[in-house]
Amino acid sequence: MTAPVIPAPAPAAGQAPGKPAHRDGNVLRWLGAYTSSMIGDNVYYIALSWAAVQAGSPSQAGFVMAVSAVPRALLMLGGGVVADRFGPRKVVIGSDAVRCASVLALAALLFATGPGLWLLVLAALVFGTVDAVFMPAVGALPARITGRDQLARVQGMRGLAIRSANVLGAPLGGLAVALGGAATAFAAAGALIAVSVPLLISVRVREPAPDEAGDPAGRTAWRDLRDGLRHIRGHRVLAPLIAAIALGDLGFVGPLNVGLTLLADRRGWGASGMGWVVAAFGTGAGAAALLLTLRGRLPRAGTAAGAAILGGSVAIGSLAFVPSVVGAVGTALLVGLLAGLSGALCGALVQTQSDPAYLGRVTAVAGIVSLGLAPLSMPLTAAAIGWWGTGPVFTASAAVCGLGGVLTLCVRDLRRAELPR
Secondary structure (H helix, E strand, O other): OOOOOOOOOOOOOOOOOOOOHHHOHHHHHHHHHHHHHHHHHHHHHHHHHHHHHHHOOHHHHHHHHHHOHHHHHHHHHHHHHHHHHHOHHHHHHHHHHHHHHHHHHHHHHHHHOOOOHHHHHHHHHHHHHHHHHHHHHHHHOHHHHOOHHHHHHHHHHHHHHHHHHHHHHHHHHHHHHHHHHHHHHHHHHHHHHHHHHHHHHHOOOOOOOHHHHOOOOOOOHHHHHHHHHHHHHOOOOHHHHHHHHHHHHHHHHHHHHHHHHHHHHHHOOHHHHHHHHHHHHHHHHHHHHHHHHHHOOOOOHHHHHHHHHHHHHHHHHHHOOOOOHHHHHHHHHHHHHHHHHHHHHHHHHHHHHOOHHHHHHHHHHHHHHHHHHHHHHHHHHHHHHHHHOHHHHHHHHHHHHHHHHHHHHHOHHHHOOOOOO
16 A cells, blocks of 8 residues: 655644744643643653652562553553544643643642642552553644654654653752642642643744645544554554564663663673763763754755764763763763754654645554553563663564664665655
């Protein structure tokens, strides 16, 4: 089945033709909303982890932190259908409003009473359920606020927002906990998420053309879901691209999360050494996002993404064999640069290759791969390191990640995929 030819849409409402996204006030309002919401998310998770530790045992705290992943993974495909049916802007505004209200309500309850585990579990379930709708809509929204030629730049800007949120959210959450406990931190998280709502309301979007939106009358949500999966399966670029993303994430998440902690412990680097390694990774990823933000596009995007995935996999495998902290910091910097570049390019290709009518569902499938399947590798990675050590496990993980790059370079249509000029 031949991939559909996607016409370039008209410029989004509020966007001057030819204006770069990083100088477009409409896009910058969206970016401000997204950044504030992501910082709020980071503060929320700091508050949730602190409250869970105070309310229960370490295993119970771990359960509270993990429980939100269940509705997110189970419901995200449905969230993609919702985003495509009702429009991503409306869904993101509604999702942020619900998340804000639920976090502020939790803060009010904690000010009045102590942190009960059942209350924290309920809040985590609500947050995870809303995330299942929020994440596909967030992925589909950029295509409605800017032209296709600016989507790669927007992916870079989004990457910078995520890195900024990670850097700012944790210390803000810690400061709020130190000043007033978990309740204060939850209130701060709710306030940050609340900032995003008026900003999103001010963002103007391009309404889909009739042939893009389709007629929802007479269609069921199940049929919409099947149509979205069929669109991916029959697409010569999207199908192998999502498979490559899955392989890359499966090989990447375990070593760079739980694996790095165990590696630092066995090497005697200590918490400070591991902190430097993590900071180096974040710096590399941020540099890649900044590069794409400033350049707007890279030629031969499919080939560049495949090469970056392969190079990143080699760097991941070599981490286990670097004896010193200094060497590990340099290697992590390279991993972050290549992973950030491949992630931004893959995200931009998903945006530009998808038919606009299916973008929410395509984003949902890609999100399930990254947020549902990949985290399952973390306990497996920890157990495998206990059995065989860091070297073999990091090498095997790097091989899985590298398969994503091999697939990208071997599939002709994906290898030759380009970003719009």
